[in-house]
Amino acid sequence: xxxxxxxxxxxxxxxxxxxxxxxxxxxxxxxxxxxxxxxxxxxxxxxxxxxxxxxxxxxxxxxxxxxxxxxxxxxxxxxxxxxxxxxxxxxxxxxxxxxxxxxxxxxxxxxxxxxxxxxxxxxxxxxxxxxxxxxxxxxxxxxxxxxxxxxxxxxxxxxxxxxxxxxxxxxxxxxx
Numbered sequence: 502x503x504x505x506x507x508x509x510x511x512x513x514x515x516x517x518x519x520x521x522x523x524x525x526x527x528x529x530x531x532x533x534x535x536x537x538x539x540x541x542x543x544x545x546x547x548x549x550x551x552x553x554x555x556x557x558x559x560x561x562x563x564x565x566x567x568x569x570x571x572x573x574x575x576x577x578x579x580x581x582x583x584x585x586x587x588x589x590x591x592x593x594x595x596x597x598x599x600x601x602x603x604x605x606x607x608x609x610x611x612x613x614x615x616x617x618x619x620x621x622x623x624x625x626x627x628x629x630x631x632x633x634x635x636x637x638x639x640x641x642x643x644x645x646x647x648x649x650x651x652x653x654x655x656x657x658x659x660x661x662x663x664x665x666x667x668x669x670x671x672x673x674x675x676x677x
Contacts, residue, residue, distance in 0.1 A: 503527040503536065504600035505626075506634070506665065508658040509609045510575065512546060512557035512565070516607075517615045519549035519557055522575050523587055524654025526662055530600060533666035540594045541655040542587040543578040551584075552619040572652035585620045592625040601626040604661045606633035634665045641668035 507525040511518035525540040549555055565573060582590075591613075595601075603609035610631045617624040638644070643664065651657065 502530075502597065502599040503538075504530040504602060504632070505595055505598045506602040506658050506662045507609050507613060508604060508654045508661060509612055510652060510654050511561070511612060512549070513561050514558065514608075516611050517552075517554040517556075517619065518561070518612050519546060519555045520544045520584060520587070520612065520616055521546055521549065521581075522654040523591055523613070524656070524658045525591070525594070526655070526658045527598065528662055533662060533669055535659065535662055538594075539655060539659075540591060542590055543575055543581040544584050544587045545581040546576065548583040548585070549616075554615070554619055568652055575653060584616060585622070588617055588620060588622055592622070595625045598626070599630060600632055601630045602632040602634055602661075602665065604634045604657070606631050606636070634661050634668075637665055637668040637672065641671035643668050643671065 505525050505527055507523065509520050509524075510522040511520055513519060522543045523540065527536045527538040528534060529536070546557075550557065565576065601610055610626075614624045614626075614628075
């Protein structure tokens with residue numbers, strides 16, 4: 502069974518923030534080796550904001566305007582799909598996985614679960630499957646690395662997995 506590390510790009514930081522992209526990687530939880538099986542979907546901002554609970558926050562919009570061109574481009578990607586379609590695709594892709602990691606147990610997994618609720622779907626993961634990269638990093642005494650493409654959901658998920666791998670090796674006493 503594989504675990505999944507998910508990263509969302511959103512237009513807010515609250516628990517019902519509109520999702521603009523979902524990126525995820527599958528990995529073997531015993532050694533944190535990433536598989537070739539990845540997920541990436543750009544979500545139409547309009548579709549994410551169809552639901553009253555899902556409102557954009559001005560501070561986040563201003564923050565996005567200050568990001569690099571590559572990061573901002575995903576906000577207007579012509580391949581963007583409706584939120585419901587992205588969530589359906591993610592559920593199919595996630596099937597059979599047993600753990601959902603986020604770079605914060607109270608951010609990506611919670612926003613993702615709430616997105617499933619607002620569209621009237623059941624999330625494909627159980628609350629007890631949720632794990633936190635930040636907690637693992639903190640326990641290992643590791644600070645996040647720089648040097649990767651920030652604010653692209655798939656690249657961020659892969660980078661967070663590399664951080665998690667380092668943290669778990671430290672925690673387990675295996676520095677190899």
